[in-house]
Amino acid sequence: MTERQNGTGTSAGRARGPVTIYDVARLSGVSPSTVSRALNNPGRLSADTEKRIREVADAVGYRLNPMARALPTGRTHTVGLILSDITNPVYFDLVRGVERVAAGRGYILILAESQESADLENETAQRLLASVDGLILVATRLDNADIRALAERKPLFVVNRKVRGIPGVVPDVVPGIRAALDHLAEQGHRSIAYLAGPSGSWMSRLRGRTLDLTAGERGMTIVEIGPGEPTLHGGQAALQGVRDSGATAVLAYNDLMATGLLKACRDGGVRVPEELSVIGFDDIFGSDFTSPPLTTIRTPLGLVGDEAARRLIAAVEKGEEGRRTPLATEFVLRGSTAPPRG
Amino acid sequence: MTERQNGTGTSAGRARGPVTIYDVARLSGVSPSTVSRALNNPGRLSADTEKRIREVADAVGYRLNPMARALPTGRTHTVGLILSDITNPVYFDLVRGVERVAAGRGYILILAESQESADLENETAQRLLASVDGLILVATRLDNADIRALAERKPLFVVNRKVRGIPGVVPDVVPGIRAALDHLAEQGHRSIAYLAGPSGSWMSRLRGRTLDLTAGERGMTIVEIGPGEPTLHGGQAALQGVRDSGATAVLAYNDLMATGLLKACRDGGVRVPEELSVIGFDDIFGSDFTSPPLTTIRTPLGLVGDEAARRLIAAVEKGEEGRRTPLATEFVLRGSTAPPRG
DNA sequence: AGGACCGTGTCAACCGGTTGCCAAACTGTG
DNA sequence: CACAGTTTGGCAACCGGTTGACACGGTCCT
Structure with a gap:
């Protein structure tokens, strides 16, 4: 008719x-x-x-037509990913992991940046919420209340942050930190500086606390420096503080800061690793061709992305979060550590 | 009622x-x-x-509800971005540029990876087409016919490739290459190797051709080596060919290859820049902390992303492509070049 | 006073699918 | 052969917006 x-x-x-x-x-x-x-x-x-x-x-x-399907079903076959900084190399493999899993399951990936701002992050999440089936928040700066509010509207998954009742993944930092401190202890370091990241970063606090604990067990002391920006610049800016601390080795919140510190050392005539040992975190792209190559604690970012996408989609489709895969950090020895002088 | x-x-x-x-x-x-x-x-x-x-x-x-609006209007307020490799640092700033402009204009960014495969790229484009208002193809491996077919269905924008009748942007490689060759000529180099990228890469061919022309004007000769993967590994694998060519300086298709070559040189005992000068392309993250720091030809990737998003959205909204901004490469002198021996 | 015109808000159709419910046809059984 | 049970496919409502056409009331003009 x-x-x-x-x-x-x-x-x-x-x-x-x-x-x-x-x-x-x-x-x-x-x-x-x-x-x-x-x-x-x-x-x-x-x-x-x-x-x-x-x-x-x-x-x-x-x-x-995906829109036409989405209207009656309420399902868009889309996952959203919110990062604080798209250009931070720490996220590349994670983004790829998420994209691969999503594409493999017939989902589309929406990417957005919060520019390290909690307000912008919340606004962005709200904006995306209507278009996605679920949201992945990476290293979110939101507080627990905001996170819970979002989780009430759509399935949510947090990476590098633990929030009670919200599914998420944070790779176990203990093995990497243990191995790193064992290595430093073996070389004779006793006093170690921790170059902290942003004050709002849950992960930076976790790394700091774990470091304290683990150092305590080994009779070593940790001096915390910072907080600082989690960037090259943040690392460069921290050199003075490191020197003042009297520590013979530094563990940075992430590789970007460690690399910045390396650069500041070169500029300031501090020889690494002879005068100062430096260890990074994450093992991002580029860490193996700094000079000296950066010793670091690797985070399996690709697997993290994988896990996030897999479990988020499981939550969307079956209403239950999928099987958890334990993810752990791992110590990677390169050239930026050596016994202290004297 | x-x-x-x-x-x-x-x-x-x-x-x-x-x-x-x-x-x-x-x-x-x-x-x-x-x-x-x-x-x-x-x-x-x-x-x-x-x-x-x-x-x-x-x-x-x-x-x-964006889906509900999209149905009758056919407009999703979404732009798609297809890259060959999400983890290639060359794209980070570009992605950010696109995301910022898109978000600023109320658009959402969809990201997908084609894994360097033309088939997968086409399939991905088809899959995304229904969900987006327009598509940005970066360094596409598609042939002109496929590109035109896509452009018939939705506004399309190509980056780093020229296709007659399809809007796109490719930064002018001439100024960067001229300055680089002037620099090498000044130092006394006469025979230069070009480390080509993938055979399907339009941009690699453009860089190679421009190099030939510019070198000819200066009485220098170019030996092309490759094609090779546009990755660290591709650069590492090319060392033998470079040595065999007898060239005293190398220009690589991109910084990743240049960095790989640097690494192979270190492993193979070839001193850079004393024995071999190396120049990269793009100035990606990490190029300034290789050892030695990489001399390179910078591409303004952030601006490229900006331009792509701006003009694509103009095409979507006003049916006309927006104002073109000329974008040019620029020579960045660091530490990987020096006069040839003898 | 009558008519043209304008400003304002409503009606209803439409976008392209999904899905509960029902009817017709078919199957098998006693 | 009648009847219950099971397939199989269609009808129509619905998802949440957008938009062309139109009705209504008030102005203004001649």
Whole structure:
């Protein structure tokens, strides 16, 4: 009765816009709802009807309109990822991990940046919320209340932060820190500086606390320096504090800061590792070709992204979070550590 | 007559799902279409009606449902970005540029990776096409026919590739290459190797051709080596070829390859820059802390991303591509070049 | 006073799918 | 052969917006 405007008189005629299920329905002599069932409700129809419709569908190059599907179902097949800083190399492998898993499961990745601002992060999350099935927050600066509020609206997954009742992943920092301190102890270091990241960073606090604990067990002392920006510049700016602390070795919140410190040392005539040992965190791109190559504590960022996407999508689809994979850090010995002088 | 299921008896009652224009309409005593007009058709309604509706809307926290809007309008307020490799640092600033501009204009960024495969790239583009208002292809491996086919369906923008009739941007490589060759000529280099990127890369060919031309003008000769993977590994693998060529200086297709070459030199006992001068391309993150720091030809990647997003969105909204900003490369002198021996 | 015109808000159709419910057809059984 | 049970496919409502057409009331003009 009501012929959709897309239709043309001749069934072979070129439709105006993209092909819809209405076109497929007309061409295969069934109703639109039957087409819908044939395509995403396998088994509901008789085998030959389903087969026939499928054949027509890809003969005419039918492609489902995701918006049209999203409207009645409320499911967009999209995951959102919010980072504080897109250009921070620490996220590259993570983003790739998320994208690969998402694409593999038929999901699309939406990426946004919060520019290290809690307000902007919240605003961005709100803006994205309507378009995604679930949201991954990486190293979020939001407080627990905001996080919970978001989690009430859509499945949420937090990376590098623990929030009671919210699924998330934070790689175990203990093994990496233990191995790093064992290594430093073996070389004779006793007093170690920790170059802290931003004051709002949960992960920086975790690393600091774990360092304190682990150092205590080994009779070593930790002096905390900072907080500082988690960037090259933040690391460069910290050299003076490090020198003042009298520590013979430094552990930085992340590789960016460690690399910045390395640079400041070179500029300031401090020889690394002879005069100062430096250890980074994460093992980002570039850490192996600094000079000297940076000794660091590796975080398996690719796997973290994988895990985040996998479990978020499980939550979206099955309402339960998927199996947890334990993820651990690992000490990577390169050239920026040596026994202290004297 | 037909009360939407969202409604509750009391107007103060909590709606089940998110607030819709139907809720706002009921609460402010007008029809849904009036609400729609009040919100995105300023001036069409009387000033107080509009104001009243706006107040109700944000009093109840109304948020537009992007899917619902996309259906009748065909506009998703989304731009897609397809990269060959998410973890390649060359793209970080570009991605950020695109994201910032997109977010600033109320658009959402969808990111996907083609893993250096033309087939996967095409498939990905098809998959995304229905969800985006426009697509940005970076260093695409697609052939011109595929690109044109995509451009027929949605606004398309290509970065680092010129395709007749398709809007795009490719930073002018001439100034950077001229300055680099002038520098090498001044130091006494005559025979220079070009470490080519993937054979499918339009940009690698452009850089190679421009190099040939520019070298010719200066009485220098170029030996092309490759093609090779545009990665650290590709650069490492090329050392033998470089030595065999007898060139005293190398220009690599990109910084990743240059850095790989640097590493191979260190491992192979070739001193840079004393025995071999190395110049990269792009000035990616990390190029300034290799050892020696890499001399390179900078591409303004952040601006490229900016330009791409700006002009794509202009095409989407006004049907015309926006104003073009000329973008040029620039020679950055660091420590990996020196006069040849003898 | 009558008519043209303008400003304002509503009606209803539409975008392209999904899905609960029902009817027709088909199957098997006593 | 009648009847219950099971397939199979269609109808129509719905998701949440947008927008062309129109009705209504008030102004202004002749």
